[in-house]
Amino acid sequence: MTYSFCPRRPMPVVNWRYLLSAVFGLSIRIASLFAIVALLGMFLQMLVVAYPILAPSTLVSSQSMSAPRQYQEGLNRGLAERVERLEFIVSENWQLQGVKGDEWSWVQPSSGLRLEASELPKDWLFADAVGNNKGLVIFANDTLHHFHYLSSDQAGDAPRAGLVQAHPFTGMIRLLVGHPRLPVVAIAGSDNKLQVVDFRDSDALLSIALEQPPDALVWRTTAQLDVLTDGQTSAYEFTTTDIGGAWSRLFTPIQYEGYERPSLLWLPLPAAEEAEPKYSLVPLLFGTLKAALLALIFAIPLSMGAAIYVGFFMSEFQRRRIRPALDMLAAFPTVVLGAIGLFWIAPYFEQIVSSLIGVVIIFPLLLLTSVYLARAFGLRLVNLDALDDWPLTLMPLIIGILIIGSVIGLGITSKLPGNSLYAYLTSLGVSVSYFNSLLVGLVLGVAITPTVFSVAEEAIHAVPKNLASGALALGATPWQGYRDIVLPVALPGIIAAMMIGFGRAAGETMILLMLSGNTGLIDGNVFEGLRSVSASLALELPEAPRDSSHFQVLFVMSILLFGVTFSVNTVAALIRNRIRTRVRGF
Numbered sequence: 001m002t003y004s005f006c007p008r009r010p011m012p013v014v015n016w017r018y019l020l021s022a023v024f025g026l027s028i029r030i031a032s033l034f035a036i037v038a039l040l041g042m043f044l045q046m047l048v049v050a051y052p053i054l055a056p057s058t059l060v061s062s063q064s065m066s067a068p069r070q071y072q073e074g075l076n077r078g079l080a081e082r083v084e085r086l087e088f089i090v091s092e093n094w095q096l097q098g099v100k101g102d103e104w105s106w107v108q109p110s111s112g113l114r115l116e117a118s119e120l121p122k123d124w125l126f127a128d129a130v131g132n133n134k135g136l137v138i139f140a141n142d143t144l145h146h147f148h149y150l151s152s153d154q155a156g157d158a159p160r161a162g163l164v165q166a167h168p169f170t171g172m173i174r175l176l177v178g179h180p181r182l183p184v185v186a187i188a189g190s191d192n193k194l195q196v197v198d199f200r201d202s203d204a205l206l207s208i209a210l211e212q213p214p215d216a217l218v219w220r221t222t223a224q225l226d227v228l229t230d231g232q233t234s235a236y237e238f239t240t241t242d243i244g245g246a247w248s249r250l251f252t253p254i255q256y257e258g259y260e261r262p263s264l265l266w267l268p269l270p271a272a273e274e275a276e277p278k279y280s281l282v283p284l285l286f287g288t289l290k291a292a293l294l295a296l297i298f299a300i301p302l303s304m305g306a307a308i309y310v311g312f313f314m315s316e317f318q319r320r321r322i323r324p325a326l327d328m329l330a331a332f333p334t335v336v337l338g339a340i341g342l343f344w345i346a347p348y349f350e351q352i353v354s355s356l357i358g359v360v361i362i363f364p365l366l367l368l369t370s371v372y373l374a375r376a377f378g379l380r381l382v383n384l385d386a387l388d389d390w391p392l393t394l395m396p397l398i399i400g401i402l403i404i405g406s407v408i409g410l411g412i413t414s415k416l417p418g419n420s421l422y423a424y425l426t427s428l429g430v431s432v433s434y435f436n437s438l439l440v441g442l443v444l445g446v447a448i449t450p451t452v453f454s455v456a457e458e459a460i461h462a463v464p465k466n467l468a469s470g471a472l473a474l475g476a477t478p479w480q481g482y483r484d485i486v487l488p489v490a491l492p493g494i495i496a497a498m499m500i501g502f503g504r505a506a507g508e509t510m511i512l513l514m515l516s517g518n519t520g521l522i523d524g525n526v527f528e529g530l531r532s533v534s535a536s537l538a539l540e541l542p543e544a545p546r547d548s549s550h551f552q553v554l555f556v557m558s559i560l561l562f563g564v565t566f567s568v569n570t571v572a573a574l575i576r577n578r579i580r581t582r583v584r585g586f
Helices: 016-054 071-085 282-313 318-330 334-376 387-414 421-427 437-461 465-473 479-507 509-513 532-541 549-583
Strands: 057-066 085-088 097-100 105-109 113-117 123-129 135-141 144-152 160-168 171-177 184-191 195-198 206-209 216-221 222-227 232-239
Touching: 057 206, 085 123, 123 171, 123 184, 135 171, 171 216, 184 216, 195 222, 206 509, 206 549, 222 334, 282 318, 282 437, 282 479, 282 532, 282 549, 318 437, 334 387, 334 421, 437 479, 437 509, 437 549, 465 479, 479 509, 479 549, 509 532
Parallel strands: none
Antiparallel strands: 057 232, 085 097, 097 105, 105 113, 123 135, 135 144, 144 160, 171 184, 184 195, 195 206, 216 222, 222 232
16 A cells, blocks of 8 residues: 655745735825826816816807887987097096087097197098097097096096007998997998908907898897897807907006007906906916016025035935925925014015124125135134034034125115115115015925925935045035035026926915015016916915906916926826936936
C-alpha cells in the first residue's frame, strides 16, 4: 500500500501596504475627476447665465389687433402737429424747438429768450427724442445724427447738443420714432420695411418687411413697437439688453448721456432711475491689476528674502522648525487682516507711509555704513560658520536702523509745506483718499507673503545640496554658491511663486472690500481708491435682480476672474512640476 503526500500550498500573503496605497491612489483619482467635472459644470453654468447679455437684439412680429378709434385719432393728431414743428423739454428752464427748413433754437419759456442752436443741422426731415429725452436723433442729408444734451459750464446758459454718432442711412423715410429709454429709433421706409437702428451697435440693423405702408409708429412699451395701418395695430417685440448685444461696449470707451467725450465707467445703478446704466469692465479690471501689482511690490522683497535664507542658508534642523510656522500664516483669515487694516493701520497710515519713506532712504545707507565700519575696525558682524545665528546677530542692528529711518522719515515729512505728507501732496494737486490703493497694497501684500514664500522656498530647497557643496569646496562663498548655482535652477520656481501670488491677490475679496473705498476709477494715483472685480461681485451680486442685465454682466466678470486666476495658477503649477522633474536628474 503506497501513500502519496501532496505538498501543502502556502497561504497567499496579502500586501496590505500595497493594497492601501492602491485604494488611496484610486480614491484620489476619483476625487480629482469629480473636482474637474464640478469645475467644468460651474464654468458652463456661468456661461449659460452670462450669455443673454451678449445676445444680439431681435425684432419679431408679435400680434395684430384692431386699433381703438380714439387711439388712432389721437395718434394722427399728434403726428400732424409734429410734422413741421418739434419741441423737446431739455431741462427745467430750457426747451429745444425746431421748425422744418429753419434752424433749431434753445428757448427759455420763463423769459422768452431764444438762442440759435447752430450745432444742429437745419435741413432736417425727421427728428425725435431718444433715451428718456436725454438725446435727439435727426435725419438730414441721408444721415441719422445722434446728439446728447450737454449742460452748460455757466449757470443760466443754454445747454448744448454734442454729436455722438452719425450713421449713414440710404432710402426715403416715411416715419421715425425714438425709443423712450434707449438710443434707438424705429423707421418706416418707403420700401415698406420696418427698421430699428440701435446707435449702441449701429452695424446691427434690424429689419422686417411690412405688407402695407404704415400710418404711424409708436412705442407702447420699451419692448413693444406698434405699427398702425388702416385701423389695424401690428405689434412687434423688440428684445435687447443694456449693451445692445455689442460685447465691445464692456471694454471700449462709450459716450454716455451728459458726457462730452467717451468714457470708461462702471455705474450699473445710476442715481436717476431713468439714466442709462454704465457697464464698462475696464475700471474693475484696472483696479484688480493695480491692487495685485502693489501687493507684489510689498510682498516680493520680504517673501523672497525669507525664502532664500530658509531654503538655502538655514540648516535643515532649523528649517524643519521654522517652515511649518511660516506655512501656517497662509491660513490666517484675510477678513481679520482687513479688520486690522481698517481699525489699526488706516487711521495711522500717513505716519506709516512717512516712516517707510525714511526707512527706504536710510536703511541701505546705514546698513552699508555699518558693514564698512565693522570691516574697517576688524569686527565680524556674523559668523559664516554658523549661518543660523545671522538673524539673532543682525536683529538689533536691523531694528535700530528701522527705528532711526522711521524717526527721520517722520521728521522729513513734518518739515514739508502743510506740516504733513498728505497736506503736501494735496498742495501739489494729488488727491488723497482715506481708503487708498497703497493701503490695500500693504495689507494685501502681507496676506500673500506666506504663499509666495512657501512656493519660492520649496523651489530653492529642491535644488540638490551637492551642487552648492561642490561650489563651496572650490572656494566660492555661500552667496556665490546661491547666485551662480542654485538661482539659475530655481528661477522658474521663483517666477511661479510670483505668479501664484499674483493670482492670489487678484482673487482676494475681503481686504479689497474693506479697504479699497470701492471707487471705480482708472487712476494711477496710489493715494486714490479702486474697485476690484471680486469686491464688485461680493457687493452687487446678492442685490442684482436675477436675469437682469446687471446680473448677467456680473457673471461675465466672474468668467473673466475665473479665467485669469485659473490660467495663472495652472501655468505656475506646470512650472513647479517642471522644476521637480528637472532637479531629479541631478
